[in-house]
Amino acid sequence: MSDNKILQPTTIIIFGSTGDLAKRKLFPAFYNLYISGRMPKGFNILALGRADNSDEYFKNYIKENLEQFSRKKISSEDWAGFQAHITYFQHQLDEENSYKDLYEKLEKFDKVYGKRGNRLFYLSIGPNFVSTISNHIKNASLASDPEKDRIIIEKPFGHDKESAIELNNLLAETFEEEQIYRIDHYLGKETVQNILAFRFGNSIFEPLWDCKHIESVQITVAEEVGVETRGSFYEETGALRDMIQNHLLQILCMVAMEPPASLESGEIRDRKVDVLKSIRRISSDKVDHYAVRGQYGKGTVNGAKAKGYRQEEGIAPDSNTETFVAVKFYLDNDRWQDVPFYVRTGKKMKEKHSYITIQFKPLPTSTFSETSQQLSANRLIINIQPLMDIRLQFMAKQPGLSLVLKPVEMIFDNFACQEDTPEAYETLLLDALMGDLTLFMRSDQVEEAWDVVKTIQDTWEGRKDSSFPDYEAGSWGPEESFALVERQGHSWV
Numbered sequence: 001m002s003d004n005k006i007l008q009p010t011t012i013i014i015f016g017s018t019g020d021l022a023k024r025k026l027f028p029a030f031y032n033l034y035i036s037g038r039m040p041k042g043f044n045i046l047a048l049g050r051a052d053n054s055d056e057y058f059k060n061y062i063k064e065n066l067e068q069f070s071r072k073k074i075s076s077e078d079w080a081g082f083q084a085h086i087t088y089f090q091h092q093l094d095e096e097n098s099y100k101d102l103y104e105k106l107e108k109f110d111k112v113y114g115k116r117g118n119r120l121f122y123l124s125i126g127p128n129f130v131s132t133i134s135n136h137i138k139n140a141s142l143a144s145d146p147e148k149d150r151i152i153i154e155k156p157f158g159h160d161k162e163s164a165i166e167l168n169n170l171l172a173e174t175f176e177e178e179q180i181y182r183i184d185h186y187l188g189k190e191t192v193q194n195i196l197a198f199r200f201g202n203s204i205f206e207p208l209w210d211c212k213h214i215e216s217v218q219i220t221v222a223e224e225v226g227v228e229t230r231g232s233f234y235e236e237t238g239a240l241r242d243m244i245q246n247h248l249l250q251i252l253c254m255v256a257m258e259p260p261a262s263l264e265s266g267e268i269r270d271r272k273v274d275v276l277k278s279i280r281r282i283s284s285d286k287v288d289h290y291a292v293r294g295q296y297g298k299g300t301v302n303g304a305k306a307k308g309y310r311q312e313e314g315i316a317p318d319s320n321t322e323t324f325v326a327v328k329f330y331l332d333n334d335r336w337q338d339v340p341f342y343v344r345t346g347k348k349m350k351e352k353h354s355y356i357t358i359q360f361k362p363l364p365t366s367t368f369s370e371t372s373q374q375l376s377a378n379r380l381i382i383n384i385q386p387l388m389d390i391r392l393q394f395m396a397k398q399p400g401l402s403l404v405l406k407p408v409e410m411i412f413d414n415f416a417c418q419e420d421t422p423e424a425y426e427t428l429l430l431d432a433l434m435g436d437l438t439l440f441m442r443s444d445q446v447e448e449a450w451d452v453v454k455t456i457q458d459t460w461e462g463r464k465d466s467s468f469p470d471y472e473a474g475s476w477g478p479e480e481s482f483a484l485v486e487r488q489g490h491s492w493v
C-alpha cells in the first residue's frame with residue numbers, strides 16, 4: 001500500500017531488539033528501506049534490551065545479522081550511514097524507572113529533530129508482556145500524542161477470543177484504535193497484496209468469482225522447517241493459533257471479500273470483517289468432521305533425516321500440540337453458498353509451498369462429449385511463495401491433425417517481472433511509518449478470527465490425541481487430511 005509521502009522525523013523504539021524477529025526481519029527491513037531512500041530524513045532506532053551491551057557491541061551484532069539476512073548486500077558506505085541511526089538502550093520491561101529514562105532519551109531525540117518527533121513502538125516480545133509494556137508507556141506519558149505515536153504488535157494477538165478482547169481493551173486505555181498496528185506479515189507479502197489487484201483490477205475474473213462458477217477453494221501454507229529454536233513458544237501455540245487464526249484466515253478474506261468501494265483502509269478492513277462474520281461456526285460435535293490436526297514424527301525432509309516434533313528441543317515427550325491443521329470452512333453468504341474453502345498448514349512438510357487454488361466447476365455439457373475425452377475443469381493457482389506467480393489452467397487443442405484436447409497453463413510470473421521485490425516487513429514497516437493501517441488488523445478482525453476457530457481450539461485442548469505423531473516429517477500431512485477433501489469428491493492440488 002506504500003507510496004511516496006514525506007515522512008516526519010521518527011523514533012522507532014524496539015522492545016525485544018535482541019530477539020530472533022529483530023535480527024532476521026526488523027533490522028534487515030529497516031536497512032533495506034534506508035538504502036532505498038524510504039526512511040524519514042530524521043530517524044532513530046532505539047534498540048531496547050535487558051543486557052548491559054555497549055552500542056558498539058550491539059551494532060556489530062546487527063551488522064553480522066544483516067550480512068546473513070538482508071535482502072540486499074550490505075556495503076560499508078551504507079552501513080556507516082545506517083548504523084549512525086541505531087542506539088542500544090539497556091531497559092527492564094517491568095521497571096518504572098526504566099521508562100522514566102526512556103522518556104528522557106526520547107526527549108533528547110526530539111531536541112535534535114527540532115520538534116516532537118513521531119514515535120513508533122514495536123513490541124517484538126511475547127504476548128505476555130504486552131499489557132506490562134502498554135501500562136508503563138501510559139504511566140510514563142511516552143505516547144501522549146495520538147497524531148504522532150503508534151504501536152506495532154506482533155502476533156499471536158492474545159491466545160483466544162477472551163484474551164484478545166482483554167488485550168484490545170487494555171490497549172484502548174493508552175492508544176486510539178488508529179494508533180494500533182496489529183501485524184500479520186502475510187498481508188505484506190507481494191503475492192498476497194496482488195490478490196486485491198488481480199480480483200478488482202480486472203473485468204474478466206470478478207464475474208466468475210462466486211458459487212455459480214467456483215466449485216472449491218484451497219489454501220495451503222506448507223513449511224519445510226520445524227519448530228527450530230522456538231519449542232517453548234510453539235508448545236503453547238500450535239498450528240491453529242500460529243497460522244490458521246491469522247495468516248490463513250487473512251488470505252481467505254482476500255479471496256472471498258466483496259469488492260471494497262474504495263481503497264480506504266476502513267473500507268477494506270470492513271469487507272474482511274464481513275467475510276470472517278460469514279464463516280459458518282463449527283459446532284463442537286462437528287469439529288472432527290470439519291477439522292484435522294496432526295503432529296510430525298521423524299522422517300526425511302529434502303534428503304536429510306529429520307527429528308520428530310517430540311524429539312525437538314523444549315518439546316514435551318508426550319506433547320499434544322498440533323503441527324498440522326486442515327479445516328473445511330463454509331461461508332454463509334450469497335456469493336459463496338456451499339463452496340468449501342479448504343485450508344491447511346503444516347510444519348516439516350514435503351516442501352515449502354504456499355498457494356491458493358480456485359477450482360472452477362466443470363462444464364455442464366460438453367461439445368466434446370462424443371469424443372470421450374476427459375476435460376479438466378479450469379483452475380487458477382495463485383502461488384504465494386517461494387514461487388510467486390499466477391497460473392490459469394485450461395483446455396487447448398493439441399497441435400496435430402486430429403482434434404485432441406490437452407490441459408495447458410498460462411503463467412504470469414511476478415518474480416520475472418520484478419526481481420527487486422520488497423520483503424513483507426519492509427512494506428509493513430513503511431506503511432506503519434506513513435500511518436497507513438490497511439494491511440494491519442483491526443480489533444474486531446482479530447476477535448472475529450478467534451471466534452472462527454474457538455470450538456476447534458476448545459475441543460482439541462480438552463482432548464489428548466493418542467494418534468500423535470501421525471505424519472512423517474517430509475510428507476504432506478496425516479491421512480485424515482486427505483479424507484477431509486475426498487469425502488466431497490475433491491483432492492488437494
Ligand code: BG6
Nearest residue numbers: 155185223225242243247354385
Ligand atoms: C510465523 C509463524 O508467523 O510465520 C511461524 O509464527 C511460521 O511458525 C512463519 O514459520 C511463516 O512465515 P513465512 O513468511 O516464512 O511463510
